[in-house]
Amino acid sequence: MTSALSAFGNSLHDGTRTLPFVRRRRTFYLISIIVLLVLGTIGALRGPSLGIEFTGGSEFQISGVQDADQTIARDVVRERVPTNEPKITVLGQDTLRVQTEQLDSAQTNALAQELASGYGVDTSAVSTSFVGPVWSGDITQKMLRGVVVFLVLVALTMALYFRNLKASLAAMLALLHDMVFTIAVYLVVGFEITPATVIGFLTILGYSLYDTIVVFDKVRENTEGLLDQERLTFAEQVERAANQTLVRSINTSVVALLPVGSILAIGAFVLGAGTLKDISLALFVGMIAGTYSSILLAPGILVDLRRGEPLIAAHARRVLAARDGRDPEPEPVVHETTDDDADAPDSAELDDDEPEDEAPTPAESTAHRTGAPRTRTQPRRTPRRRRNAPRRGQP
Missing domain, CATH: 3.30.70.3400 (Alpha-Beta Plaits)
Known part of the structure; x- marks a missing residue:
């Protein structure tokens, strides 16, 4: 069993087997939207169960x-x-x-x-x-302010790290999915929302972003020198990165979910401790959602955000044309007029200014046949300068 899983992971990493995470991204989008709508509707009908810390x-x-x-x-x-x-x-x-x-x-x-x-x-x-209601309202405001500041700082950090704002936006959208999913499950289950729940939500933010950053870092590694090769498109390189990090993401999630699941079971069914239930449920659901979004949603969102860039789109056309054995459509070339072109006269002007060649005289013809020195009867002409040729002294 272990050897089979190891062989499966190796085949994903070296590219001999590829799971269609990016090619089927619209299917995963649809599944996520349907699940969020169903859970959100049920949760909205039940209403939130706020703890005394938020209601007073x-x-x-x-x-x-x-x-x-x-x-x-x-x-x-x-x-x-x-x-x-x-x-x-x-x-x-x-x-x-x-x-x-x-x-x-x-x-x-x-x-x-x-x-x-x-x-x-x-x-x-x-x-x-x-x-009191004043204290609970102050806690709520500070919580929301902290979440907003955290998200802004993380978005800026990711944009600087990946040197691409669209990668940061894709990670933020995947993170938004994780938060909405976790909150919806919390509302459906009916657990009380307490400060411990907020701590769990903040922990989810870090875990989900960490998993997504690992995938995007592999994307950056695979797409270095992307335009210098015509074997894989940008979307295929992103899908390859998601496949290469799949086993690692699953292993990390399983190792993290086992203790969190144990805490949830003990807190909910053995001890009945509200704090343990609140924080462990948020962690358990959020980790599952983070693993799902980092592999199945974030790479596809990144591809959709960047596929329209001119360089990436032109490279994709070249790759597809090379596979079909045909030449890619030529890119339009714009000729820039230089100073030499502006100063150089037209060929018609050169022909009008220079005299036409005259027929050789009989003496010249005879001298040419006998090998005698040829007497020049016309002055030597300056060689015609080829159009667009660089002037002497210019590179």
Whole structure:
């Protein structure tokens, strides 16, 4: 099994086998659009589940409970505050977290006592905290500002590194796909969006860009001296780079997904820890999306952005013409008039100014036949200067 995978990877790297990542790019575009539309529609209908850090409210944490039944906390909150729908999370084996809308001090103290009584613990085992709407709004603004600054700096860095703005744009579009996909899955699953989720999203940005940069760096290596050969077009060189980095991308993703998947399983089904679930789900989904986009989307986007460049388009025509065994269509040549051309007279003017050759005299003909010296009866003429010939002293 290992030898077969190794042989498969070697065949992709040396070009004996090529998967049509770029040739079938429109199919991958369509698949991505359909998936995003379906997930986005379902997620929009469900709505986001924002954590207390973004909405503001009161939080109660009950420790040392014998029975972590969420129904007890829900009934207590509804009885005390009928209009409030609590969010209850089991943390570990004996701890619950209850989040409600904003309550005043009297309501908070009364609810803490009733929760302690309902779960049979001391009042000191119930800790309370409050997050105001001003603080949560400030956190949201800082988060969005940080993401925007990060994206701008990364886009500029990539444009300078690859010396091509279109490569940076292609990477940003692939990254946008990863973010939208991860957020849509988060909305569909119904997990709460917390600061840990934001940390997971930011980690996805770095991972997805790293994977895409590896592919684009191979593209840059393959396309060096592209115009000096007529064997592969730009699109084929990009596809070759995607094939050469496929095995590496899969290996990196598998190694990264195994521990993240373990954290997700433990956090969701064993410990029930909200923070572990929030960050691990974002990482797990984002890594899968990043691997998909870096191989199947980013190379195709780069080809579509650069295929219309004059040099790349002309080179593609030459390559296809060479394969067909025909000469490529000649490029139009524009003759630039030089100073010598402007100063040089036309051939007609030269013919008008110079006398025509006269027939030799009998004496000249006889001298030529006998080998005697030929007597010149006409003055020696200056040799005619060929048109467009460089003047003496000029290169």
